[in-house]
Amino acid sequence: MAQIIVEGLSKFFQVAERRPGLWGAVSGLLRRDHRSVAALQDVSFEINAGELVGYIGPNGAGKSTTIKILSGILVPTAGRCEVRGRVPWLERHQHVADIGVVFGQRSQLWWDLPVMESFDLLRDIYRVPASEYRDTRDQLIAEMSIEPLLATPVRQLSLGQRMRCDLVASLLHCPSILFLDEPTIGLDAVSRLALRHFIRRINRERGTTIILTTHDMDDIEALCERVIVIGRGTILSDGPLAGLREQLDPERRMKVELVNDERFDVEHARVISREGTMLQLSFDPRRITTPELIRRISESHEVRDLLVEYPPIEELIAKLYADSADSKPAVIEPSA
Amino acid sequence: MDSTRSPEGARGGFAENVALYGRYISISIMSQMQYKLSFLLAVVSQLLVTSLGVLGIWVMFSRFGSLGGWGLHEVLVFYGLVNVAFAIADALATGFDRFGSEYIRQGGFDRLLLRPRSVSLQLLGHELALRRLGGFTQGLIVLTWGLGHLDVPFDPATLLFTLYIIGCAVCLFLAIFILQATLSFWTVESIELMNTMTYGGVEASQYPMSIYEPWFRHFFTFVVPLACVTYFPVLVLLGRDDPVGTSRWFQMLCPLAGPIFLMVSIQVFERLGVRYYTSTGS
Numbered sequence: 324m325a326q327i328i329v330e331g332l333s334k335f336f337q338v339a340e341r342r343p344g345l346w347g348a349v350s351g352l353l354r355r356d357h358r359s360v361a362a363l364q365d366v367s368f369e370i371n372a373g374e375l376v377g378y379i380g381p382n383g384a385g386k387s388t389t390i391k392i393l394s395g396i397l398v399p400t401a402g403r404c405e406v407r408g409r410v411p412w413l414e415r416h417q418h419v420a421d422i423g424v425v426f427g428q429r430s431q432l433w434w435d436l437p438v439m440e441s442f443d444l445l446r447d448i449y450r451v452p453a454s455e456y457r458d459t460r461d462q463l464i465a466e467m468s469i470e471p472l473l474a475t476p477v478r479q480l481s482l483g484q485r486m487r488c489d490l491v492a493s494l495l496h497c498p499s500i501l502f503l504d505e506p507t508i509g510l511d512a513v514s515r516l517a518l519r520h521f522i523r524r525i526n527r528e529r530g531t532t533i534i535l536t537t538h539d540m541d542d543i544e545a546l547c548e549r550v551i552v553i554g555r556g557t558i559l560s561d562g563p564l565a566g567l568r569e570q571l572d573p574e575r576r577m578k579v580e581l582v583n584d585e586r587f588d589v590e591h592a593r594v595i596s597r598e599g600t601m602l603q604l605s606f607d608p609r610r611i612t613t614p615e616l617i618r619r620i621s622e623s624h625e626v627r628d629l630l631v632e633y634p635p636i637e638e639l640i641a642k643l644y645a646d647s648a649d650s651k652p653a654v655i656e657p658s659a
Numbered sequence: 660m661d662s663t664r665s666p667e668g669a670r671g672g673f674a675e676n677v678a679l680y681g682r683y684i685s686i687s688i689m690s691q692m693q694y695k696l697s698f699l700l701a702v703v704s705q706l707l708v709t710s711l712g713v714l715g716i717w718v719m720f721s722r723f724g725s726l727g728g729w730g731l732h733e734v735l736v737f738y739g740l741v742n743v744a745f746a747i748a749d750a751l752a753t754g755f756d757r758f759g760s761e762y763i764r765q766g767g768f769d770r771l772l773l774r775p776r777s778v779s780l781q782l783l784g785h786e787l788a789l790r791r792l793g794g795f796t797q798g799l800i801v802l803t804w805g806l807g808h809l810d811v812p813f814d815p816a817t818l819l820f821t822l823y824i825i826g827c828a829v830c831l832f833l834a835i836f837i838l839q840a841t842l843s844f845w846t847v848e849s850i851e852l853m854n855t856m857t858y859g860g861v862e863a864s865q866y867p868m869s870i871y872e873p874w875f876r877h878f879f880t881f882v883v884p885l886a887c888v889t890y891f892p893v894l895v896l897l898g899r900d901d902p903v904g905t906s907r908w909f910q911m912l913c914p915l916a917g918p919i920f921l922m923v924s925i926q927v928f929e930r931l932g933v934r935y936y937t938s939t940g941s
Contacts (some may be wrong), residue, residue: 336939396772398937412937420775431770435690444686447679448774476693 483514683784705793739802754785
């Protein structure tokens with residue numbers, strides 16, 4: 324049975340409309356006009372234990388609303404939601420004892436305390452038995468190599484260091500589900516890689532279910548086998564990343580650098596952009612295989628360098644959003 | 660791996676919560692000691708500022724001799740007691756005091772809800788503000804000064820009764836802080852109104868209530884029962900009859916309004932407030 328079940332979930336917010344000007348502000352104190360805004364509309368999905376799912380969408384699409392409902396701190400307007408057999412907001416205390424939540428923007432550690440003190444305080448808050456705590460903690464500290472940081476007050480840590488400590492903090496009570504809300508935001512390339520490596524490892528070795536929201540498509544590409552795309556409160560797509568690619572944009576990209584600045588004309592290869600001898604091509608692998616295209620190009624042109632790549636995932640997502648913007652949301656069958 | 664942990668439910672036992680609170684407090688003291696100089700300056704400046712208030716009372720009495728039938732030392736007892744109690748409550752309630760700005764506006768409240776502990780306990784654990792030691796010390800000096808110059812026996816009964824009054828008053832002030840925080844679930848703008856209640860209430864209850872108009876006195880007896888934890892029980896302490904004519908029994912029992920008010924306010928905060936928050940998410 325699925326670990327997380329979401330069925331027909333909707334959430335409407337009452338938004339107060341303020342009338343402009345001073346008089347508007349004053350009268351707003353007495354009476355406000357309310358407007359109902361849908362943050363989520365009929366959202367359904369299931370997630371199995373041990374999955375690593377990317378949950379992506381533009382700002383305001385309903386990502387954090389979903390995460391908040393799943394973590395028990397927001398009550399939906401309609402629909403069903405069960406996490407490990409519990410309704411999160413009805414049994415909040417029991418529920419949150421079994422999940423970990425990391426916000427990239429906001430640390431859960433105590434600003435003035437050395438990292439280790441924060442960990443110890445969390446042990447007490449989550450009531451982790453002493454021996455179990457010691458094992459988990461030491462293991463996580465070693466895996467994340469934060470040993471040298473333990474005596475440092477959190478306010479003195481760099482963002483990357485803080486993020487690693489935050490991740491460890493969220494795992495001290497061995498949660499079965501981990502929510503990561505933009506964990507790599509603002510990190511440098513090295514920290515980003517280290518963090519991805521760690522996230523993958525937690526998922527594989529501990530079997531922790533991980534739900535990751537991010538704007539960084541490289542995170543998704545590196546980590547997630549399954550991607551749920553949400554836009555305007557509805558699920559636009561749910562399935563493996565490869566499937567999403569095939570359905571939306573089966574084309575591949577090729578960068579070609581020619582030796583000579585000459586006219587380029589090869590069948591099945593469309594020139595997207597060109598700067599002197601540098602060409603960006605697009606082709607459909609169902610019509611021509613990559614080796615065949617390369618052969619044809621090399622036959623007719625002298626090539627200095629050549630690189631085949633996927634179209635950036637941002638473009639896929641943008642396309643998905645554009646499709647959904649046409650009044651009624653485009654439903655894309657999960658190709659799993 | 661976790662379902663066996665704390666099967667009795669996440670709220671846990673009283674002793675366990677006290678232990679966690681103790682841990683919060685020791686950590687809070689440790690953090691504050693990282694800034695020793697600023698701590699000392701805060702204590703000293705608070706001591707000086709609050710002492711100005713006493714100076715004001717002293718000047719008034721040296722000019723007029725008495726206030727509605729009350730002597731200087733009697734008024735000092737009211738004044739000292741209220742300030743001791745308020746300083747303690749103020750030190751305990753930092754988390755509630757900053758609730759609107761730090762937890763609601765900046766979204767820190769989500770984190771509290773994400774932990775398997777009562778949010779009130781976590782907010783109490785926010786900080787034990789040692790800088791309130793200034794107001795506390797000043798109040799204590801004024802209180803003992805006042806009592807020392809009056810015909811009040813210095814015995815265990817007096818001491819116990821004084822502690823009882825202070826305890827109940829601390830509860831009431833805490834309750835007011837908690838209600839103020841509860842209000843910030845709905846609006847962060849009307850805090851000024853509540854400040855009239857806390858700081859205005861403290862100001863008002865520094866003087867014997869009999870000097871005020873009846874409607875004012877009734878407000879602070881039946882709506883926000885500040886008089887119940889200061890004025891009425893202090894009458895017992897001073898061995899004076901109430902110019903307004905309440906009975907001794909009433910004067911001795913009415914401080915319990917403090918703890919009752921506190922329990923009610925915690926329920927309002929944790930039930931109404933949290934329910935509202937989890938339905939709006941902001």
